Amino acid sequence: MLDLNKKLFYSLCSLNVDFFVYKGLEHFNEDASGDRGDIDIFVSSESMSVFNEVIKELKFSCVKVTHISTFYYGIDLKENKPSLIEVVNMIPVGKKANKNYFLPLEYKDFELADHEKYKHVKVLSQKDQLKLNLLINSSNGNELKSDKIGFEFGDLSSYRTLDRLLLSLFSDYKSKCFCELFEKNKSLYLIKNKNNLLKSFLKKVYYKFKILLGFPFFRIRKFGRLIAFVGVDGAGKTTVTSKIESMKYFKTTGLKCMYFGNNEYWIPGLNYLAGKVNNKFLKLILSMVARFDRQSRVFIALFYMLQGRDVLADRYYYDDIFTLTFNKKECNGTLKSKVRVFLISLFSVRMLYTPTKTLFLNVSPDVAYSRKQDYCFKKLESNIDGYRELMAKRDEVIYIDADQDFDLVFKKVISEIVS
Known part of the structure; x- marks a missing residue:
């Protein structure tokens, strides 16, 4: 892991920031080492002010804001490699192009654990990660068989918000596919992304057009030095x-x-x-x-x-x-x-x-x-x-x-x- 990312996670833990890495754990080592892509982090809305102070202290720059997430870009001065962090306050689901729904879940609704290799990196417990994977995959159109989801619906508890959401969305899981059930019930149990989809599309077109005109891929300043x-x-x-x-x-x-x-x-x-x-x-x-x-x-x-x-x-x-x-x-x-x-x-x-x-x-x-x-x-x-x-x-x-x-x-x- 890059020294910059170690400092980031250590600071977040020491300042009691409510966060966890919510996806991409299968390639987290490569992402954290600056050799692949971004690190996907969930941060509670209440902790965002402290999170932004940490980001500023470590000289990350806010390089992109979309209708679902914010991207921060920094450089590790020890290995001269970049670090890209994608932050969400609500977990987005839906087709990759739009992600037009959010899960009605807060930080307290998840069961957390320490990463098996990096103790200062908070992740979901194995069971909650499997449950979240089902929600993300079914919203993307990636079908999972009942015997491959990694947990039993009969073991879900009605006292947990995450479990109740799964039971509501996939109540008929024995007779229908998860993707079909998700599409049928999403508007009933998920939070609609209020951002105008046309506005989001025009933003993407504008962004691509600027790249074609020679603007930087990640613009960290309005006017350069x-x-x-x-x-x-x-x-x-x-x-x-x-x-x-x-x-x-x-x-x-x-x-x-x-x-x-x-x-x-x-x-x-x-x-x-x-x-x-x-x-x-x-x-x-x-x-x-x-x-x-x-x-x-x-x-x-x-x-x-x-x-x-x-x-x-x-x-x-x-x-x-x-x-x-x-x-x-x-x-x-x-x-x-x-x-x-x-x-x-x-x-x-x-x-x-x-x-x-x-x-x-x-x-x-x-x-x-x-x-x-x-x-x-x-x-x-x-x-x-x-x-x-x-x-x-x-x-x-x-x-x-x-x-x-x-x-x-x-x-x-x-x-x-x-x-």
């Missing part, structure tokens, strides 16, 4: 962001990586010209065009953010400030260098959007140079000193020790993104 990754070459920015983008949790919640550096241009032919032109004046003109190219990418980032996606921006915002500061320091007082700094200052307009969060991957010269040798060690050392000096003046910047083992850096970055 722009998270800037700052640091010299060799700090590990691209390695970290590309691995994060490939993770299941971030794929489903919607996350995009964007590069704002000078190695990849969007304007056709700019990459080719940048490598061919030797004239210094033309190079300066090209550098101005390159800056425009970089700044125009902000609009693409904003489009993703409007979809609710987070954007991880490699070489964004502070790199331009650093370049301008560095060029001013390099100015040797000649007319030529002064003109160069003036033109760079003129065209080096700051990005239109300030980062929501900035992560500075602070790396030592030796470690950075061992990873990348794009330029000489002395220049790399000078750049690192410059970045550190600039970042020290920015209270909003979060420092990440990029000299550490990659897994430690990776987990620290994910923790900052999720927080």
Whole structure:
């Protein structure tokens, strides 16, 4: 079981939340380990406020609300796997597409037990689980023979609400099939789902349409965040962001990586010209065009953010400030260098959007140079000193020790993104 799910169930038990896993026990181990699907939990209406506090504390996000249940999505920072929880306050029954009835049963109407492997996971007793399985299967149209249901109707007690419901729904169980009896008696003994079925259908169509338009499968924010990754070459920015983008949790919640550096241009032919032109004046003109190219990418980032996606921006915002500061320091007082700094200052307009969060991957010269040798060690050392000096003046910047083992850096970055 994921550490995140262990904390969830332990917290629910310690705070005396009325809950139990009401179905899917045959594959519960896989679901709880983040390897399969969602965990189906019944929570009493009275306990929902405490349940929501626990969910918030563990950084789960509410990602979907339907006419029968609410879905919560979180990430386990230990194993970097997602956890999906589906919560109901009344147990829904009916055909899978609609689930247009609820069982008139409350938390106190069930007999509970501890899960055979996980003591903090509450489940139904074996007998009550068999009874609930009959109700769910017959409502779905899955027929069970009388000798296969796992209990005897003659043993049912009229003092228990669950047993009385079974006796009422399937009073003629010896002569008719359970599915037929359920369809015949459901409107008499079950609670009709008051949600408008047409409204529910339109919601599903709207949801599917948004997915087709590129919105995240699980949208956890109305408006995404722009998270800037700052640091010299060799700090590990691209390695970290590309691995994060490939993770299941971030794929489903919607996350995009964007590069704002000078190695990849969007304007056709700019990459080719940048490598061919030797004239210094033309190079300066090209550098101005390159800056425009970089700044125009902000609009693409904003489009993703409007979809609710987070954007991880490699070489964004502070790199331009650093370049301008560095060029001013390099100015040797000649007319030529002064003109160069003036033109760079003129065209080096700051990005239109300030980062929501900035992560500075602070790396030592030796470690950075061992990873990348794009330029000489002395220049790399000078750049690192410059970045550190600039970042020290920015209270909003979060420092990440990029000299550490990659897994430690990776987990620290994910923790900052999720927080």
